[in-house]
Amino acid sequence: MIDIWEIGKAFVVGGIICCFGQALLMYTKLTTARILVCFVVSGVILTAIGLYEPVVDFAGSGATVPLTGFGYSLAKGVQESVDELGWIGILIGGIKNTAAGITTAVFFSLMHALIFKPKTK
């Protein structure tokens, strides 16, 4: 159940990953879209070479909540699908594990865009 040590790890690791993003934001002036792409792709690459899994095991949500975790579930999903279904899994796996997140984002963004009026700046 609730475990202070787990919370501490999630907080610190999640915070550190966000600091990488902050460094990109401040020193390279990359736009938001590029930072997001960077994080997701590096999540996939880090998982592929086996470096991200230990971080997830250690920090739990501290590693899965940042967008590198999104890349992690893409890579993880493709791995599982290939194990399960063979080569066709290459084309299935990525989206399978992230489907819930993507669908939620698309559906509720549509709903909220219809419901809420944008703030005039």
Add this chain to the structure above:
Amino acid sequence: MKTDNIRFFPSEKEYKKIVEEKTPNSKKVQGFLRAFWVGGVICVIGYFVGVLGEWIGFSEKNLPMFNASVLVYFGTLLTGLGIYDRIGKYAGAGSIVPITGFANSVCAPAMEFRREGVVTGIGAKLFTIAGPVLTFGISASVIYGFIYWLKEYVF
């Protein structure tokens, strides 16, 4: 004509350098601290969502999906209410990097372009930022999947 002192148009690189020099160090430290604690707190919220999911009875396999959906939902909700914008101004990357930032990047353009219509406004602009993320994320996963398949099952 005296034009010498107004002819300094810095290139993009020089401009970056000037901005960097003019930004006081304390401001940078503050930026990192804010990104750190807000990002950390969002991850801790993710932990509690996970505890809730476990309590509801999600299996270990489905828990990450539940976790992601709940966080994404609140990301879009806070964007809709205009709160996420304010968090973003305060926290910088602390609000962009967590998955709620992805939700924000889907919802914010959708809301902004609402007046251009439901189909060509919301429907198309929804993917302004999420589009590249999905394109490159999915492509990377396909490349990795192919390599993994070759490694494990062909050779």
